[in-house]
Amino acid sequence: MKNLTRPLPPLKSVRLLDQLRERIRYLHYTISTEQTYVYWVKGFIRFHGLRHPAEMGRAEIEAFLSWLANERRVAVSTHKQELSALLFLYGKVLGVDLPWMNDIGRPRTKRRLPVVLTPDEVARLLCLMAGEHRLLAQLLYGTGMRINEGLQLRVKDIDFERRTVIVREGKGGKDRAVMLPESLIRPLREQLARARVLWADDCRCGRAGVEMPDALARKYPRAGTSWAWFWVFPQADVSVDPRSGVVRRHHLYDQTFQRAFKRAVTCTGLTKLATPHTLRHSFATALLQSGYDIRTVQELLGHADVATTMIYTHVLKVGGGGVRSPMDALPAPGLSP
Incomplete structure (x- = not known):
């Protein structure tokens, strides 16, 4: 079966967060989603000492999500927001396929x-x-x-x-x-x-x-x-x-x-x-x-x-x-x- 998904156009922005905003707007996400994704990507980067997400992978993502759940004790909905933000960042902005993301435990909504x-x-x-x-x-x-x-x-x-x-x-x-x-x-x-x-x-x-x-x-x-x-x-x-x-x-x-x-x-x-x-x-x-x-x-x-x-x-x-x-x-x- 052919993949009918249209490839995304090249990004024009240089800075990572600007690239994130550019891709969100291209896909017609709401302004509230844009603000939320930018907030959580910033938090992810700061948590790992301002390292670029392209240099990080599964271990860093799991460490951040674990910190949110165990130390910050965030709500299930907040945990899912952060996970969605990282999936969007790696998949739509950095163009990195993360098949192991399916193995990461997702919090169950009560x-x-x-x-x-x-x-x-x-x-x-x-x-x-x-x-x-x-x-x-x-x-x-x-x-x-x-x-x-x-x-x-x-x-x-x-x-x-x-x-x-x-x-x-x-x-x-x-x-x-x-x-x-x-x-x-x-x-x-x-x-x-x-x-x-x-x-x-x-x-x-x-x-x-x-x-x-x-x-x-x-x-x-x-x-x-x-x-x-x-x-x-x-x-x-x-x-x-x-x-x-x-x-x-x-x-x-x-x-x-x-x-x-x-x-x-x-x-x-x-x-x-x-x-x-x-x-x-x-x-x-x-x-x-x-x-x-x-x-x-x-x-x-x-x-x-x-x-x-x-x-x-x-x-x-x-x-x-x-x-x-x-x-x-x-x-x-x-x-x-």
Whole structure:
């Protein structure tokens, strides 16, 4: 069988980390993946006294991964991130085949029950948030979107007539459609009115348009400055694009929203370790509790495998809809059975 994999083009950069960034961008990885891979490759190099990775091999990689697991005691997901970063570095940047990588022990992911908020807890939490942060939290809970999917919404992705929100390039690069909560139609129209003021200001000042996916900026040069492609949740200030160096308006930063969400959780007095992603878990659990079938919830969440969605059925079994504890069937103290 012929190998149909296209060879990667020669790298133009000279420095290793620049080569890493160049290859990541050529393969259209996200900026967050680029930052993560660069961080871990830097850590690997520093751990071995600034030696070049081309001079190192299996022993050095195993030593670093062992240090992370035993000394730093990093989480399984972090361990896998580092392993993926090194696989990318050696395979895609240095062009080194590492067949022995399959022999390296990979940490097993433990199945954890997600943190889920009750409708009352969600309502209390939302009351302590304000402005666009509150609206974004409402949208995440009302649609089940991931935080980045909500932040990256464009004006064209909201269909008020059909009560639909189109999620573009979700996890796995897939598009999907979710419901637009009727209670959020008016707040979203008001949010778009505020966003349009910023868009008009950018047009008046002749600023570069918003970031466009892949090569659309070259194919449609004016699309980035159009209202249809503008962010639903734009950042109040313009910033420098970390990849192109162009000054433009980015969407709301995830760190800003996460801090606002954390403050609200603290103020509610909740002991649950809730994060913005908890709203997605709460959305799925609420739908299942309302009687919607598992396949419908799977499609709304954008899960590739229904087994991933099934975790929420375990939450329901543990909660109020599960088996009655025998403790509750015991007679009261002092009473005869």
